[in-house]
Amino acid sequence: MALIRAFEETVSAEIRDGRMPGLVHLSIGQEATAVGVADVLRDGDRVYSGHRAHGHALALGAEPWRVMAELLGRRDGLCRGKSGSMHLVDVAHGLMGATGVVGGNIPLALGTAFALAPSGAVVVVFFGDGAAQSGYFHESLNIASLWHLPVIFLCENNGYAEFTPRSAHTVVERVARHAETYGIASSTVDGNDVLAVRAAAADAVARARAGAPVLVECLTYRMRGHYEGDPAGYRDTAEVREWREKDPVARLGRLATERGWLSAADVAGIEHDARAAAADALARAHRSPEPGPDEVIGDVHG
């Protein structure tokens, strides 16, 4: 979690200073969902993500410098500079794809689950509360239930679909309620409590391995705007302050010291190491060359 935080703060600074191209969405404040889920997956399991995917990729084990190189548009990027921030793929670590079309890859998770179910693998698809209003979400709940697919619908409910609060889009406050209609087990947990996320994810994975889809809704909050550069004037400061108190990274640090798992110095050391790792990733990524113009047409067809 500390690494994801440090990585994305580094990304934010790069964008602020004009050194990183493109449209970038950060998950600062939402790190617990990525880590709590990734921790209970095993080799062979697969993950899909949305447009806020850096944390998921890192939690799954993607090399930070290669993620950074992708964001910078360099040849050593995870996808050789073809994906950018919103479409990260790292098959070696189980990340089958992220998508810039909200809700657009929920169905892909079902197809992958259909293909891999005989191997005992499960497939997790991360999406937000905005995606829960898409047809893909509802159609996918229906089919996953009908076909008994080992899919975990992992909703990171941060209360905002882009610039607009949930209340303007639906009267249904909890995404998990939709699961009941389709006969799918669900839970809603504090998404800023990594241990709560981990427990819910572990339960969901066990059910999915037994051949039943599950929906887990994690209530969380993004501390940044929708994208880097979004001043997020649509949120009131009291709300932001309230959520800052629930910062998942700081919370885990406090919990670890309170319970005696780590000393305060240990926690500070982890955070220091994470910042150093992010800085190393950035420096190494900047050393990677830009792809040549002849690479524009590569990998269109097999």
Added chain:
Amino acid sequence: MAERTYLAALREGLAMEMRRDARVLVLGEDVAEGGPFGATKDLVTEFGPRRVVDTPISEGTVMGIATGMAQAGLRPVFEVMFIDFLTLAIDQLANQAAKARYMSGGQLSCPLVVRTAAGAGRRYGAQHSQSLEAWLLHLPGVKVAVPATAADAAGLLMSAIRDDDPVVVVEHKILYYRKEEVAEIAPVPLGRAAVRRPGRDVTIVATARTVHEALAAADDLARDGIEAEVIDPRTLVPLDLDTIVGSVRRTRACLVAHEAPLRGGIGAELAALVQEHAIDQLDAAVARLGAPDAPVPAAPALEDAYIVGHDRIATAVRGLIGRPA
């Protein structure tokens, strides 16, 4: 040689691929029942419900499911009952399937096949009769087959299934029950045009049902001593431009005819390409024939007037080469 319908041939080709490769599966609405035209009839009996998978009426989601299957090692053949419903699934095809290999820097491949019934002529009206193949040309990463014969309906499908990229096979519903002698059900390579009739005076490039209209027009023209060469591209992506341009260099005249509306149709692309590659050999600008700028009408009299038939092709050729009837 056995006489087969287009539909029987493609069903046989599909069954052969399913026997050859256990990763191949069929999914779509009513596929276990055989679908509205019977293209998948009885396949569930031989291959079971895990390889002949009925889906709800959720085309967009099922296109995404098929894409996920393909990326995870299967070879799905998704039947979109009518091409008109492909509009519901274009997002998945355009944004997920077509771009997966590219956006992943080659980590993913997507051996997905979409079979779909296009075309007018059955009085089904505007939402069951379109020819939307031109939409697909604008999606880098997607291949497009337009079989006009029974052998190609089977053979192009077989090649599509063996291809590692998304391929849309646009079948023509008027051709489904057309019978022809088929020497062998075997793969037909993507990207190789067929010269359906040789000729020296004019090149007619036509697709799907319009190939047969072009052949009828060529018979008519031959009675007046005009020998038309009829070329069926068979696949629009990849396109066998060499065969088309080679023909035009000999005949010095070219007409492109298709069933879809003229504006933005494949004729525009083909005409531009022919002119770019053979302008010096052309005696006149490439002529195009397509449907008017209108949806497909339902009434028989209107639909017949809408479709490019052999009479219009023959008249256009006579105008093109300056030899009116």
